Amino acid sequence: xxxxxxxxxxxxxxxxxxxxxxxxxxxxxxxxxxxxxxxxxxxxxxxxxxxxxxxxxxxxxxxxxxxxxxxxxxxxxxxxxxxxxxxxxxxxxxxxx
Numbered sequence: 001x002x003x004x005x006x007x008x009x010x011x012x013x014x015x016x017x018x019x020x021x022x023x024x025x026x027x028x029x030x031x032x033x034x035x036x037x038x039x040x041x042x043x044x045x046x047x048x049x050x051x052x053x054x055x056x057x058x059x060x061x062x063x064x065x066x067x068x069x070x071x072x073x074x075x076x077x078x079x080x081x082x083x084x085x086x087x088x089x090x091x092x093x094x095x096x097x
Contacts, residue, residue, distance in 0.1 A: 002068040003095040005059045008079065008088045013056030017049045019082045020075070045071040056088075059095070 010016065014035065021037045024030040030039035037049040045062035058075055062068035076090045 001061050001063060002065050003059065003061045004068060004072060004092045005057065005095050006072075006075075006090050006092050008056045008058070008090055009054065010056055010083065010086055010088050011053060012083070012086065013051035013053075016056055016079060016083055016088075017051045020049070020078055023078060023082075041071060041074070043067050043070065047071060047075055060092075 008016075017037045018032050021030040021032045021039060024039045028039055028041055031037060035051050037051075039047045039049075041047070043062070045060060045067050048059045048061075050057045056079075058079075060068055060071045060075065062071050072092050076092075079088060079090060
């Protein structure tokens with residue numbers, strides 16, 4: 001399964017992770033547990049998040065390369081919207097299986 005990861009430098013990782021999941025929860029299963037979170041998208045993709053004081057790490061897994069790109073786009077668009085003051089740099093890196 002295709003996977004990718006973004007490590008977003010921010011001191012507000014916990015806040016952004018919570019906002020993302022709270023927003024996604026209106027349409028898809030999404031849950032925050034402490035410093036980690038998960039959202040399950042209807043096209044079969046999963047976004048797992050982990051917040052530290054220095055960053056927000058987002059790992060996406062999908063059934064196809066197209067679904068991976070779709071998931072990355074959804075995460076990036078929403079994160080940019082919630083973190084508009086910080087303007088975080090979101091750079092996706094492929095992960096080996």
